[in-house]
Amino acid sequence: MTAPAHVLVVGAAASGLTTVEALRRKGYGGAITVLGDEPHPPYDRPPLSKQVLSGTWEPARTELRTGEYLAGLQAEFHLGDPATALDVPTRTVRTQSGRELRADAVVIATGVRARTLPGQELLAGVHVLRTLDDSLALRADLLAATRLVVVGEGVLGCEIAATARTLGLDVTLAGPLAAPMALQVGPLVSEALAALHTERGVRLRMGAGVAGLTGAGGRVTGVRLATGEVLPADVVVVAIGAVPATDWLADSGLELDNGVVCDARCRAAAGIYAVGDVARWHHEHLGRLLRLENRTNATEQAMAVAATLLGEEQAYLPVPYFWTDQYDAKLQVHGFLPVDSQVDVVEGDVTARRFVARYHHGGRVTGVLGWNMPKQTRLRRQEVVDALRSTPAPIP
Amino acid sequence: MKVVVDEEKCVAAGQCVAAAMDVFDQREEDGIVVVLDEHPPPELADEVRNAAAVCPALAIRIEE
Ligand SMILES: Cc1cc2nc3c(=O)[nH]c(=O)nc-3n(C[C@H](O)[C@H](O)[C@H](O)COP(=O)(O)OP(=O)(O)OC[C@H]3O[C@@H](n4cnc5c(N)ncnc54)[C@H](O)[C@@H]3O)c2cc1C
Numbered sequence: 271m272t273a274p275a276h277v278l279v280v281g282a283a284a285s286g287l288t289t290v291e292a293l294r295r296k297g298y299g300g301a302i303t304v305l306g307d308e309p310h311p312p313y314d315r316p317p318l319s320k321q322v323l324s325g326t327w328e329p330a331r332t333e334l335r336t337g338e339y340l341a342g343l344q345a346e347f348h349l350g351d352p353a354t355a356l357d358v359p360t361r362t363v364r365t366q367s368g369r370e371l372r373a374d375a376v377v378i379a380t381g382v383r384a385r386t387l388p389g390q391e392l393l394a395g396v397h398v399l400r401t402l403d404d405s406l407a408l409r410a411d412l413l414a415a416t417r418l419v420v421v422g423e424g425v426l427g428c429e430i431a432a433t434a435r436t437l438g439l440d441v442t443l444a445g446p447l448a449a450p451m452a453l454q455v456g457p458l459v460s461e462a463l464a465a466l467h468t469e470r471g472v473r474l475r476m477g478a479g480v481a482g483l484t485g486a487g488g489r490v491t492g493v494r495l496a497t498g499e500v501l502p503a504d505v506v507v508v509a510i511g512a513v514p515a516t517d518w519l520a521d522s523g524l525e526l527d528n529g530v531v532c533d534a535r536c537r538a539a540a541g542i543y544a545v546g547d548v549a550r551w552h553h554e555h556l557g558r559l560l561r562l563e564n565r566t567n568a569t570e571q572a573m574a575v576a577a578t579l580l581g582e583e584q585a586y587l588p589v590p591y592f593w594t595d596q597y598d599a600k601l602q603v604h605g606f607l608p609v610d611s612q613v614d615v616v617e618g619d620v621t622a623r624r625f626v627a628r629y630h631h632g633g634r635v636t637g638v639l640g641w642n643m644p645k646q647t648r649l650r651r652q653e654v655v656d657a658l659r660s661t662p663a664p665i666p
Numbered sequence: 667m668k669v670v671v672d673e674e675k676c677v678a679a680g681q682c683v684a685a686a687m688d689v690f691d692q693r694e695e696d697g698i699v700v701v702l703d704e705h706p707p708p709e710l711a712d713e714v715r716n717a718a719a720v721c722p723a724l725a726i727r728i729e730e
Pocket of ligand 1: 280281282283284285286305306307308314315316317318319351352353354379380381382399400401426515518545546547548562563564565566568591592593594595
């Protein structure tokens with residue numbers, strides 16, 4: 271395969287920018303165009319629920335690279351101009367402002383958008399958190415508020431609850447699961463998280479489905495649970511997951527099913543690839559499609575696709591990794607943690623809030639989770655790698 | 667080549683150690699990056715550049 275003469279990257283955040291950087295680092299000298307719908311230079315999202323929301327970082331600190339560095343990449347950036355359509359056979363992307371960009375390879379890096387509750391856009395004081403603007407708007411509202419309800423007990427909801435509590439707000443975290451992050455980390459660790467949030471003063475309303483929002487005079491006044499109970503609030507954050515940003519691809523003919531469906535090399539069609547949160551590719555060791563929403567995947571998948579574009583074809587076979595920071599708890603996860611795993615604490619002590627837990631499922635190690643033991647957790651990652659390589663079989 | 671790290675940005679993922687173990691390590695207590703060799707020799711340059719690229723917080727800067 272010869273390298274494409276012109277690469278077009280759609281989406282100018284972590285995975286899109288990493289694609290460009292990896293191409294240049296590998297010596298690619300062809301033309302690169304980057305299209306992004308946000309007006310800001312490429313920035314990073316993990317700090318948005320942590321340092322930016324708490325105010326310990328200036329927003330500019332989230333910029334992935336300096337202007338000088340970006341200029342050195344010799345890529346043409348068109349920011350603030352969303353892609354609106356893709357013609358697959360000619361690899362042509364149309365944009366809102368009327369641009370028509372044709373390339374030899376197109377890399378789709380448009381990420382995901384926050385899922386919302388019906389009607390939430392009609393009420394002031396209701397937020398989602400996905401973009402820098404979202405984070406700044408939420409922070410401004412929190413500084414003027416006393417009572418926050420976070421809808422959604424996933425990773426993002428837990429981080430927002432923790433940060434808001436640190437800012438001194440009265441915080442309630444509501445969601446249908448038995449404990450915070452129960453779906454991501456299983457019962458042992460989610461119960462430890464429940465204890466941590468409770469101790470820090472967050473009110474947990476677990477096992478409670480959310481039915482809707484209440485408002486008066488155009489502003490939110492509370493969150494109505496399925497039981498009929500209303501949790502009063504001046505500010506509400508809806509953190510109920512995200513949907514792949516693929517609306518612009520609706521007429522492209524690409525297979526869209528919870529993301530852009532790709533083969534093992536992250537290829538959606540001839541000359542068309544997907545990376546990062548939006549990509550759902552065939553993971554050969556798992557034997558099924560997988561889509562990951564984490565920061566390390568954005569980098570690693572972009573690097574893999576850059577290599578493939580330059581003819582170093584390789585299946586993308588990552589061991590997933592994510593971290594989350596809540597108060598002084600820093601959790602790190604390598605691999606997969608099926609909810610019905612057997613979990614053994616292999617180092618440290620859960621009550622001391624410093625431990626490593628190993629997850630077994632179907633007779634093999636599938637993942638490790640560390641709580642304030644990052645190095646010790648990473649040192650066990652190899653056990654996960656070895657187990658996944660030696661017995662390829664689906665993990666639920 | 668000089669390696670500069672931003673400890674405040676570091677998220678303790680340890681990706682850099684996996685990429686270049688002669689140049690990076692993590693603190694035992696909190697996993698934050700430790701630079702073992704601020705001026706790595708040329709034969710490690712590729713590894714070190716790779717370590718900077720895989721850092722999920724972009725906390726590693728290389729001055730060539
Ligand atoms: C608040 C928050 C905290 C997080 N914390 C962590 C964490 O602690 N640890 C962790 O591992 N992960 C975390 N993540 C996840 C991580 O940030 C994502 O996995 C990562 O940002 C994915 O990068 P991406 O480039 O694939 O997608 P995105 O970052 O979503 O970027 C996609 C870009 O494409 C743009 N776009 C969308 N549609 C179009 C279009 N039609 N035309 C042009 N551009 C378009 C979007 O506006 C966006 O700028 C967090 C995410 C959020 C939101």
